[in-house]
Amino acid sequence: MTQMNRRTMLTALLALGGASVLQVPGVRAQAEKLVITTYGGSWEKFWRDTLIPGFASETGIDPQLDIGLGRVYTTNLRAAGKYNPPYSCLMTNEIYSTVLRDEGYFEKLDLSMLPNYADLYPVATKASDGYAAVGLISPIGIGYRTDLIQTPPTSWKDLWENPEVAGQLGLYNIQNSAGKMFLMLTSMIYGSGIDDLETGFAKLAELGQVYQTDFNMSTALATGEVAIAPFDFGEIARLRAQGLPVDCIIPEEGLMMWDQTFNICVNGAAREDAYKYLNFVLGPVGQDLLMREFFVSPVNRNVEVPVDLQRDVPVHGEAMAQFIDWDWKLMNANAEEIARRWNEIFGA
Structure with missing residues (x-):
């Protein structure tokens, strides 16, 4: 055969x-x-x-x-x-x-x-x-225009406490994982932990008007529509290579990614x-x-x-220990309510 x-x-x-x-x-x-x-x-x-x-x-x-x-x-x-x-x-x-x-x-x-x-x-x-x-x-720290923010940030708290930031802050919206991380980060810094979302939402409401995007923050930073935002270091590197006056720092509380x-x-x-x-x-x-x-x-x-x-x-190296741990199960289990609360504060 x-x-x-x-x-x-x-x-x-x-x-x-x-x-x-x-x-x-x-x-x-x-x-x-x-x-x-x-x-x-x-x-x-x-x-x-x-x-x-x-x-x-x-x-x-x-x-x-x-x-x-x-x-x-x-x-x-x-x-x-x-x-x-x-x-x-x-x-x-x-x-x-x-x-x-x-x-x-x-x-x-x-x-x-x-x-x-x-x-x-x-x-x-x-x-x-x-x-x-x-x-x-892709680490996310605080990116900013060095010609528009005169006091370089050192902490995530600067987004609330530095008066230069008011009206010039950009955030990724709640559909982007960076928006969810920012909510958990706020809850961690000002509340009892990343799951203290009530405190997190209350502090987010204090930020006032912000520019939101689902994906591309670079254009807004390049045009000056925003002066400071949570930012990917790699994207800051690309903007810097184009000649834009930008920088990005590792906040003292840790990094998103x-x-x-x-x-x-x-x-x-x-x-x-x-x-x-x-x-x-x-x-x-x-x-x-x-x-x-x-x-x-x-x-x-x-x-x-x-x-x-x-x-x-x-x-890199020792700095790789500075990333914050996130609770994605918490975010996924409450996604609809979290989106509703976020949009009540910032708009859809």
């Missing part, structure tokens, strides 16, 4: 069983390749032009790239079901990962397949209880390749590439920030 090759076997199985046959783990793993995710725009360009070629050069693996956002990934995973995921390794913000993890879409990491995990800073591992690793951290959490999907295709990809992202080569492109803080202890990048990537 002529031995059937893999493609012939899969074709025959599909003819007999249709698409449902692909839900059999062994068959599905053979039929599909490694599927990874990122966002559009400059993210997609970097993944296609730099990160994927670097990964392929090291491993010989050529993954399929899916472009989307956290909301889309969540919808797609739920539609497909936890045992038939459209992704192998999913990158998204921890606020989405928290929900999907609790719903059973991700496997607990097999650390024997992730040697680079042992070299990560605690901030990259402690939130997920072994189910994920943060592969990118935009995180990108990497998760291995339960029953995802090409599982071993997914671990190789994640290990590459967490390793020195992947982290160095990401740092140089996005000015993110490297999460691997073995990556040194070169002297010429230290102004643009100031959060």
Whole structure:
């Protein structure tokens, strides 16, 4: 009897069983390749032009790239079901990962397949209880126009206490995770902890009129529509490179951050390749590439920030302990009421 090759076997199985046959783990793993995710725009360009070629050069693996956002990934995973995921390794913000993890879409990491995990800073591992690793951290401090704010900030409290800030403050709105972090931060500073939301909302109301955005604060800072705001250090670096008089500081109470959490999907295709990809992202080569492109803080202890990048990537080494821990379950469980209260204060 002529031995059937893999493609012939899969074709025959599909003819007999249709698409449902692909839900059999062994068959599905053979039929599909490694599927990874990122966002559009400059993210997609970097993944296609730099990160994927670097990964392929090291491993010989050529993954399929899916472009989307956290909301889309969540919808797609739920539609497909936890045992038939459209992704192998999913990158998204921890606020989405928290929900999907609790719903059973991700496997607990097999650390024997992730040697680079042992070299990560605690901030990259402690939130997920072994189910994920943060592969990118964009620290958020206080960014400001040095020509419009004469007294440089040192504390988040300066957003309330410095009279120069009044009428010139920008905030990310409550749809952005930075808005939710700012609410928890306010609750922590002025109340009994990040869950003291009543105190947090009361203090937010004292800020008066603020400029809000869902995503792009840079344009408002560049035009002078705002003079000070919670800001990504990497974005400040890009504005500074354009010649704008801007700076960003690490507040004494600690840092917010935009995180990108990497998760291995339960029953995802090409599982071993997914671990190789994640290990590459967490390793020195992947982290160095990401740092140089996005000015993110490297999460691997073995990556040194070169002297010429230290102004643009100031959060590294010992400073990696300055990130505040957030309660995304609290935010997700009360999302509708939190949005209502926020919009009563600042408007939608």
